[in-house]
Amino acid sequence: MIKKLLPLVLILAGAGAGVGAGIALRPDPDPANLPEDGAMADTGDPCGIDPNAASDDLGAGPELAPAEAAALSEFVKFPEQFVIPVVEDDKVTALVVMRLTIEVAPEMKDIVTARIPKLRDGFLRIMLDHANIGGFDGQFTSNGSMETLRRGFVDFAAASFPAGIHDVLILDINRQDY
Template identity: 40%
Template structure:
């Protein structure tokens, strides 16, 4: 009986954590009508006056810093590695701040790996691991730890550039 008490406490805590996570999740953000409206706070012009425009999704005042190595995350099932997930990440940073990001790369890699391992342990890479819901939660978590460790002024976003899963 004494051996069952820690197991019961663990199961109850896990259930409470999952329930709290479900009910405390913020509502999904409503998409803005356009990117420029979201950035500038005003509606864009109907027609552009010049033909020279930035391609959609790019920002002239941002650098994209590729992390030097891929992230390898083991998927453990029944005490054995059943799959490996390999990811390549990039950091969206202000223009000219690439060296600052690279100087903080060891700390960022450590924090990103912790997030990726946690995501794997809760089943984030099982089933349809490329769904918007699963990848959206992962991207939010990566961005949060990146901004915590390097600063929100340096890490504007974390981009998942490549992702692959190899089952064994």
């Protein structure tokens, strides 16, 4: 009987110790995010993160209600992935696969969707140039490298559509070496 209860007791003791350690080692809340009375703000998120809060690091604009933000942009997804060869010494040494989406003003969604082939061509040229200068070598997913690539996408899209393009989102990126 003891042999059958021992594993159960050990599991319960381990789970209890894990919960206790989690509670004991929980970090104190950041005082800068506390309201005047010192209570935690109820953001609706169990982690205490406000999804509508502006972030200086990302260059976010003014805070908008979720309904307002949804009304200000639509997303146009490229139907196919982009496949970019990485060439070294006249040999393909890797392939980079990317999936992109364009954030546009609602009135531009149909226009941008109709011009996907033109955008795809321009974006592919930007990716090939990026690959040729070594942008997909080493730590190619670093913020600096991705920001350079994203800036090229946004500049091309803004030149193609002077108004209504908000951003180009890199949804997936993968490199397969050979």
